[in-house]
Amino acid sequence: MDLTTVEYEKDGPIARVRLNRPDKLNAMNAEMHAELGRVWSNFRDDPALRVAILSGNGRCFSAGADLSSGAPTETYVYTGDFPDISQTQGLYKPIIAAMHSHVVGYGMWIAMDADIRIATEDVTFWLPEPQWGIATIPAAWFPKIMPWAIASELLLLAERVTAERAREVGIVNRVVPDGELMAEADKIAERLCELSPTAVQGMKESMVRGASLDYAALDHVTNLVQTRVMNSEDRREGGRAFVEKREAVWPDRG
Numbered sequence: 244m245d246l247t248t249v250e251y252e253k254d255g256p257i258a259r260v261r262l263n264r265p266d267k268l269n270a271m272n273a274e275m276h277a278e279l280g281r282v283w284s285n286f287r288d289d290p291a292l293r294v295a296i297l298s299g300n301g302r303c304f305s306a307g308a309d310l311s312s313g314a315p316t317e318t319y320v321y322t323g324d325f326p327d328i329s330q331t332q333g334l335y336k337p338i339i340a341a342m343h344s345h346v347v348g349y350g351m352w353i354a355m356d357a358d359i360r361i362a363t364e365d366v367t368f369w370l371p372e373p374q375w376g377i378a379t380i381p382a383a384w385f386p387k388i389m390p391w392a393i394a395s396e397l398l399l400l401a402e403r404v405t406a407e408r409a410r411e412v413g414i415v416n417r418v419v420p421d422g423e424l425m426a427e428a429d430k431i432a433e434r435l436c437e438l439s440p441t442a443v444q445g446m447k448e449s450m451v452r453g454a455s456l457d458y459a460a461l462d463h464v465t466n467l468v469q470t471r472v473m474n475s476e477d478r479r480e481g482g483r484a485f486v487e488k489r490e491a492v493w494p495d496r497g
Contacts, residue, residue, distance in 0.1 A: 248275040251282045256293040258286045265301025270309040280326025287334040290496035294435045296428045298341040307348025335448040341428040352381045360415040366406035370397045441477035
């Protein structure tokens with residue numbers, strides 16, 4: 244895969260995905276959006292990969308959208324096309340966001356798109372779009388994943404939220420010293436790789452698909468996922484391992 248703004252490494256069952264415009268603080272341009280979308284598609288379709296770690300090269304995770312082109316000269320048309328947001332691609336493998344320093348604007352959206360979020364102590368989350376006359380795209384989505392008051396603070400006031408406060412209100416899972424960020428991400432990735440990929444991916448699918456459904460629709464999704472997972476070879480192997488008091492050996496997907 245020919246990539247210039249994203250690095251993509253397959254390390255056994257772990258995909259290592261790094262935003263790679265360090266000279267621009269990983270500001271996201273059209274090329275990076277497209278390349279990250281291609282990476283997520285490849286990660287989704289590679290049966291040997293179980294989990295991805297998303298991080299940023301250089302001084303920060305991401306400074307958000309690249310606004311260097313200045314004032315718009317054409318009429319804005321909303322397309323609803325966001326291939327770099329993994330949930331739009333039916334990607335149900337777990338993603339870990341490993342963030343350092345600035346997590347800004349669209350960069351915050353791709354970080355919040357991850358399932359497990361780890362931040363260094365110096366991280367600040369910031370949605371400065373109102374300062375530039377921009378309505379940030381995930382404004383309708385953020386209140387689903389964080390308290391309304393915190394979403395308002397970020398979206399309406401354009402106030403920064405520190406890593407520790409983000410942990411306190413449930414935006415991130417863990418806050419670690421800078422030198423421990425990738426080791427912590429690796430530890431979580433290795434734990435996920437120990438578990439049944441069929442069960443893990445099935446439960447993430449239920450979480451994603453059920454997030455905005457009513458009870459009847461939730462019940463339908465639960466039926467689909469439970470039937471698939473509970474009749475899988477992973478479930479049979481898990482049962483044998485429990486009875487035999489040993490670690491499960493999950494079927495090879497490679």
